[in-house]
Every structure is written in structure tokens, then in C-alpha cells.
Amino acid sequence: MNSTTATRSSFSPLQLADRSLTWQVAAVVLGTLFLALSSYVEVPMVPVPMTMQTFAVAMVGALYGWRLGGITIVTWLLEGALGLPVLAGGAGGAAHFAGPTAGYLFAFPIAGAIVGWLAERGWNGKKPVLAFVAALAGNLACLLLGGAWLAAMIGLEQAFIHGVAPFLVGAALKSALGAAILFAWHRGTTGKSQH
Structure with missing residues (x-):
């Protein structure tokens, strides 16, 4: 194993890349549960509700890496498409993948993969900024991506007003919360390993 592979496999305290297939499948199941629970933390807004989904998507990416994180997020979306109550506010069904929130749903695996890819390259709890x-x-x-989809439905200005602008502060706060949790987790696990 070269140093690059060693660094990438140890980017997360979970170290899922080094675990068996059984562990990884269990991680996917737990990850989809975490994503579903985050969907229930909701502030109703029209046409797109504010939830903790983007926080959970980023955390799954940061902890699982881009591949397993992406698989986990896609699995969760498939559960939602099949009608399980795992989307915002406990919703489910294929209709959500054609309505105003569809762009955000399709963006989730991409967002998780971006965070995971960066985490594997050192943008993780070791470096909270x-x-x-x-x-x-x-x-x-x-x-x-969600705003672009919405713009095709209601126009660019309305999409920005209703589907982007209200979420910018929340995006920054959720990102800060995620970074703080990752940093605390990293400090906790490295502290234990030194004792």
C-alpha cells in the first residue's frame, strides 16, 4: 500500500474502506436511516422545504468517502422513489423526482461525492476549515443544481428567490456544524489512539 492509498483509507475515523463487505453494507443501511431521519427535521417552505438533508448528505460523504457515500445516498433515494417515507417530511414516491424538489434530490449523490472526494484528500476533521x-x-x-431544475419550472428569478436565497445561510450553518462535529470526532479518536 502506497502512502496515497494509506492516506485515503484513513481519512475517516470509520475507516470503511478497510472493512469487510458486511461492514460496508451495514454502513449503507445505517447511512440511509440517518438520511431518512434528517428528512424529518423540516421547516415547511414553498416550493422547497428546508431540511437537514444537506447536512446528512455532507456527513455521509465526509465519513464514507465518495464511492460508498454516493452508493448510500443513491440507495436512500431509491427507497424514496419506491414509496418508503424517507424524503422530506416523511414523503415518498416517484412523483417527488419530477416535481419542484427533483433537482435537489438528483443533486444529493453529486454533493455527497464532492464532499467525500475532498475528504479523501485531506479536507476532513483533521483540517476543520x-x-x-x-x-x-x-x-x-x-x-x-436544484435551483437550475426549479428555474426550468418557474423561471430563474423566482427559482433564486424561493429555491436558493433562503437556503444560503442554512448551508453555511450546516457546513460549520458538520466541520465542528468532524473535528471533535477526529480529536476524540486520535486522543484515544494515543493512550
């Missing part, structure tokens, strides 16, 4: 920037990049990717 970079972890914040990585999470913010994922959040902004969601807003950009």
Missing part, C-alpha cells in the same frame, strides 16, 4: 469548505461546496452544488 477545509472540512467546512468541502461541506459548503456540497451544499452549494445542491443549490445550484
